[in-house]
Amino acid sequence: xxxxxxxxxxxxxxxxxxxxxxxxxxxxxxxxxxxxxxxxxxxxxxxxxxxxxxxxxxxxxxxxxxxxxxxxxxxxxxxxxxxxxxxxxxxxxxxxxxxxxxxxxxxxxxxxxxxxxxxxxxxxxxxxxxxxxxxxxxxxxxxxxxxxxxxxxxx
Amino acid sequence: xxxxxxxxxxxxxxxxxxxxxxxxxxxxxxxxxxxxxxxxxxxxxxxxxxxxxxxxxxxxxxxxxxxxxxxxxxxxxxxxxxxxxxxxxxxxxxxxxxxxxxxxxxxxxxxxxxxxxxxxxxxxxxxxxxxxxxxxxxxxxxxxxxxxxxxxxxxxxxxxxxxxxxxxxxxxxxxxxxxxxxxxxxxxxxxxxxxxxxxxxxxxxxxxxxxxxxxxxxxxxxxxxxxxxxxxxxxxxxxxxxxxxxxxxxxxxxxxxxxxxxxxxxxxxxxxxxxxxxxxxxxxxxxxxxxxxxxxxxxxxx
Numbered sequence: 001x002x003x004x005x006x007x008x009x010x011x012x013x014x015x016x017x018x019x020x021x022x023x024x025x026x027x028x029x030x031x032x033x034x035x036x037x038x039x040x041x042x043x044x045x046x047x048x049x050x051x052x053x054x055x056x057x058x059x060x061x062x063x064x065x066x067x068x069x070x071x072x073x074x075x076x077x078x079x080x081x082x083x084x085x086x087x088x089x090x091x092x093x094x095x096x097x098x099x100x101x102x103x104x105x106x107x108x109x110x111x112x113x114x115x116x117x118x119x120x121x122x123x124x125x126x127x128x129x130x131x132x133x134x135x136x137x138x139x140x141x142x143x144x145x146x147x148x149x150x151x152x153x154x155x
Numbered sequence: 156x157x158x159x160x161x162x163x164x165x166x167x168x169x170x171x172x173x174x175x176x177x178x179x180x181x182x183x184x185x186x187x188x189x190x191x192x193x194x195x196x197x198x199x200x201x202x203x204x205x206x207x208x209x210x211x212x213x214x215x216x217x218x219x220x221x222x223x224x225x226x227x228x229x230x231x232x233x234x235x236x237x238x239x240x241x242x243x244x245x246x247x248x249x250x251x252x253x254x255x256x257x258x259x260x261x262x263x264x265x266x267x268x269x270x271x272x273x274x275x276x277x278x279x280x281x282x283x284x285x286x287x288x289x290x291x292x293x294x295x296x297x298x299x300x301x302x303x304x305x306x307x308x309x310x311x312x313x314x315x316x317x318x319x320x321x322x323x324x325x326x327x328x329x330x331x332x333x334x335x336x337x338x339x340x341x342x343x344x345x346x347x348x349x350x351x352x353x354x355x356x357x358x359x360x361x362x363x364x365x366x367x368x369x370x371x372x373x374x375x376x377x378x379x380x381x382x383x384x385x386x387x388x389x390x391x392x393x394x395x396x397x398x399x400x401x402x403x404x405x406x407x408x409x410x411x412x413x414x415x416x417x418x419x420x421x422x423x424x425x426x427x428x429x430x431x432x433x434x435x436x437x438x439x440x441x442x443x444x445x446x447x448x449x450x451x452x453x454x455x456x457x
Contacts, residue, residue, distance in 0.1 A: 117260050
């Protein structure tokens, strides 16, 4: 293989079957990993950060071997990767490509920003309604206050 | 409304709000009846509130219900570290309905999810106080004859005033024209204005109380708290600008009524009390009838 061809090699190796999450904002790759519990699954997980992107400048990418996600599960990442692309791979081929879609509700993974919210004082699973999908504004089911993208803290 | 908790004003539909107001009118004509004599009402006030608590207790007792509860957590197992979850689960076994005031936002919603009996929110932190909103609406409807197309002024602390937020949101369903009077630092938050804008209603903002008096049907006064100002000198500058004096009411419309959720400190001068436009004490009395309507509806008796 000559040098120019090797430069075209994928920075993150191709997977045979599984899911690719592309166009993740560079600083949020680890948050996506946490949200999807990829640090705890048994599957082979490859990821890269600070990759060059013509669209985003720098981006992150995650490839999970032999794992396919329900829309409900993967759309949670819209909180931190609103323009991510989800790609389903089979036999090294792209079977499906779609954009992540912001969910209508978020449960369990986000902390309510209001320190006086009951959810920060009692054992209860946090619940939010996504009232603005573009700006990622989350309305707490309990205290009704809004946690914004800037104030999102993951549990 | 039977067995449904009332945590936020929007838990009840517009039709259900009207039903409560209509029912309250009936109770105003006959507030003492024994229709709730088979029920136990628990009033759990984790934060003191004499007026709301006594209003609920009067409402329940006049309808024959037995009332149990506490008025501040100092003497209860909460002091021993019992969770709200356990407190509510236990007390829902001792009662048929729980009226609750708690300092943390979301506490009433949480309680409604762990309780086996309905919860009436009597105030959860800075969030909701739906029974106040309903009694405010009742008072407005009673004095003006209807709720639609009114000019209503809200004066004072519009930023932190929970009763203001809730009433503005409820009144957005009635084509109200809003007149908002406050110091710059205490303007109505955009999250509340959003409701006004959604319904494409008019609102005007003022810094001078005098400017609205002649324009409105209802003057809703609120207390400005010193603690809300980061600079105490800013408070000193405004503290008297939003005080209503009797002399200011010369230009008022004949049908004007002055409302205040109480307690009043100095924002309504005592010389206003004798003016027939002063309605705030009757407003508090209306609270008993409205709370009777809410209790009777949720307990399924009316």
